[in-house]
Amino acid sequence: MKKKNNNQLFVISVCVGIIVLMGALFFVSKLQDKQAAQEFPKITGENKVKVNGFNIDEQPTLGNKKSGIEVVEFGDYKCPVCAQWNDKVFPKIQSDYINTNQISFSFVNYPFISKDSNLAALAGEVIYIYDPNAFWAFHHEIYRNQPEETKTWATKKYLTDLAKKVIPNLNEQKFQNDLYKKSTMKKVATDVAIGDHFNVQGTPTIFVNGKMVKDPSYDSIKAAIEEAKASIGK
The missing domain is CATH 1.20.5 (Single alpha-helices involved in coiled-coils or other helix-helix interfaces)
Known part of the structure; x- marks a missing residue:
């Protein structure tokens, strides 16, 4: 018992x-x-924004805004295809069209891959606020140093360390605080809303004068740019 x-x-x-x-x-x-x-805050495009084209005056933009040819990229910093595009295709576009003042080129965030995609997008927005020129250095740096897509790598620390490479005197605490400001989140939310409005389904997605390019290859983008130039008599 x-x-x-x-x-x-x-x-x-x-x-x-x-x-x-x-x-x-x-x-x-x-x-x-x-x-x-x-x-890793959640950000959606379901904010009440009035979408008026791509509004490139509010976006990081290179080249000639008065050219009459607007090329817009929607990208996610966690996207490996975006990193490849930035490494292989963008330099050709920059050499042939941006540096020759034939087009303007703008980048719009469309974070969707994972929770840290949002934080990477927020980091880009903060850098752009601090210094528009430093934004492009950060933009290329984050793609060049992109770890595996499956890893949660876009952390506060990682992004702060990366930001210090382009802004050596960066105030780290201020940078990290600014990542979570409502005004910063609204900028990314607005980008997402623009992407949703124009039926962006993935990244990289390229538009030339408001028309989505069938694929992000250099040849397709070149053809779209030349067609746009012909339509405005250039």
Whole structure:
């Protein structure tokens, strides 16, 4: 009888232990979720913004804004295809069209791949506010140093270290605080809303004078630019 009672006590102890362990794991999981939500805020395009074209005056832009040819890229800093595009295609566009003042080229955030895509987009917006020229250095730097897509790498620390490369005297604490300002989040939310309005489905997506290019290859973009030039008599 005593042995039976001992067995029952053992089973009860194991069950209680399992329940306590599951509760602890649940608590830790919730705490981790809360911490992740604090570091990687959710941003959607469902804010009430009036979409009036791409409004390139509000976007990081290179080249000649008076050229009559607007090329716009929607990108996600976590997107490996965007990094490849920035490395292989963008330099040709820059050499042939941007540096020769034939077009303007603007970048619009469209973060969608993972939770840290949003934080990377916010970092770009903050750098652009600090120094529009430094933005492009940061833009290329983040693509050149892009880790694997499956990893959550665009953390506050990683982005701060990257930002210091382009702004050596960066106030780190201010930079990190500015990432979470409502005004910064609104800028990214507005970008997403613009992308949704123009039916962006992925990145990189390229528009030439408001028309989506069928694919982001150099040849397709070149053809779209030349067609746009012909339409305005250039």
